[in-house]
Amino acid sequence: MDRLKNAARLMIVSDLDHTMVxxxxxxxxxxxxxxxxxxxxxxxxxxxxxxxxxxxxLYKQLRKEKPxxxxxxxxxSVGTEITYGSSMVxxxxxxxVLNQKWDRKIVTEEASKFPELTLQSETxxxxxxxxxxxxxSKAETVTKQLSEIFKNLGLDIKIIYSGGMDLDILPQxxxxxxxxxxxxxxFKSEGxxxxxxxxxxxxxxxxxxxxxxxxxxxxxxxxxxxxxxxYAENAKNNPKIIHATERCAAGIIEAIGHxxxxxxxxxxxxxxxxxxxxxxxxxxxxxxxxxxxYEKWRLAEIDNSEIYLASLKASCSPSSVxxxxxxxxxxxxSLLSVLRKCYGDQQGKQFRVWVDSVxxxxxxxxxxxxxxxxxxxxxxxxRGAMISVVVSAKEGDAFDGYTYMHVHQTWVDEAVNENxxxxxx
Ligand code: GLC
Ligand code: MG
Numbered sequence: 001m002d003r004l005k006n007a008a009r010l011m012i013v014s015d016l017d018h019t020m021v022x023x024x025x026x027x028x029x030x031x032x033x034x035x036x037x038x039x040x041x042x043x044x045x046x047x048x049x050x051x052x053x054x055x056x057x058l059y060k061q062l063r064k065e066k067p068x069x070x071x072x073x074x075x076x077s078v079g080t081e082i083t084y085g086s087s088m089v090x091x092x093x094x095x096x097v098l099n100q101k102w103d104r105k106i107v108t109e110e111a112s113k114f115p116e117l118t119l120q121s122e123t124x125x126x127x128x129x130x131x132x133x134x135x136x137s138k139a140e141t142v143t144k145q146l147s148e149i150f151k152n153l154g155l156d157i158k159i160i161y162s163g164g165m166d167l168d169i170l171p172q173x174x175x176x177x178x179x180x181x182x183x184x185x186x187f188k189s190e191g192x193x194x195x196x197x198x199x200x201x202x203x204x205x206x207x208x209x210x211x212x213x214x215x216x217x218x219x220x221x222x223x224x225x226x227x228x229x230x231y232a233e234n235a236k237n238n239p240k241i242i243h244a245t246e247r248c249a250a251g252i253i254e255a256i257g258h259x260x261x262x263x264x265x266x267x268x269x270x271x272x273x274x275x276x277x278x279x280x281x282x283x284x285x286x287x288x289x290x291x292x293x294y295e296k297w298r299l300a301e302i303d304n305s306e307i308y309l310a311s312l313k314a315s316c317s318p319s320s321v322x323x324x325x326x327x328x329x330x331x332x333x334s335l336l337s338v339l340r341k342c343y344g345d346q347q348g349k350q351f352r353v354w355v356d357s358v359x360x361x362x363x364x365x366x367x368x369x370x371x372x373x374x375x376x377x378x379x380x381x382x383r384g385a386m387i388s389v390v391v392s393a394k395e396g397d398a399f400d401g402y403t404y405m406h407v408h409q410t411w412v413d414e415a416v417n418e419n420x421x422x423x424x425x
Pocket of ligand 2: 015
């Protein structure tokens, strides 16, 4: 990734459904915890990779349903499609690799002869992936028979069973593991092999990730039978792989702590990180905290105390301007009075605030330019803004926080591209 000048400190490669995203948690509590942690401490020197079985269509749908941040790299359709950045630029080199010994038409024809197999929806049929549903009791036999047929036809095919129901047929060189190996090779050739890599998964199509040499791995607590079976047969003695005691994203955070890969607590966990902040000042961490405060303030999850407003006031330059998305310029005093009025207005409601892609660039001594997206969700509805800020470290011998010099916001609802991601131009 060109965004990082050096090798990533940590690269997280995570599956989405039932790993990063907990479909049994309507509050999305652990996902929000992960987001806060990542944006506070990792975004600026690490890489986030989502590796999902979903097609681009279903991936974009999930982004609309859940409070997800934007990965640096998106691997979709079980490792058959790799894209970069928020504009999702495809890796054409990977497509070429996958074209070898692959004939989609023959694969579909042969597999369709099996009455046990039911074709998945049209969106999930991709150039290098043909997907079916099959009953758990029939999966093994069908897989064996299909492999035999393809072998006799001279096709190099891989069959993967996941979630106790999905059967994917891919080129032999495809899959989540091969896609990761391809990326690691690419990073290595650029001299930017991540210092640590952590892979995270819950089901059959994730197994390959755990087979990549030198990576740490976490099978989340709610991992499927087929993954645990693979682990027992293939990787039981690998100390770099754990079966977490926590579900989904909480299991990922648990693994970060277990393997000592970096900070594993953020203010969203209700911990006081004042000391840490003094030692490791970071404008990104500060920005994340301001919006966490804003969420808790409107939820009335913190006291209605003027002390908070006074501290916010002290963090803004008296001459600072906040440009609201409507184009109106808010002075510091009017901003504070708006905030004072909305204390607790979302109490007991499903109101959440999260920031995404908080990228900070130092533009002068003690001065940073930062840009990020801020999302507010009200139950099912959500509203996004693109924000840029200029912040300065307060002057003095010891670190004493930041001063916000300028904040500029624009709505992103209308300014999203076809990937439902904000556009800058
Ligand atoms: C996702 C995909 C589906 C695939 C499954 C397992 O659910 O939408 O097509 O079969 O992952 O890889
Ligand atoms: Mg999964």
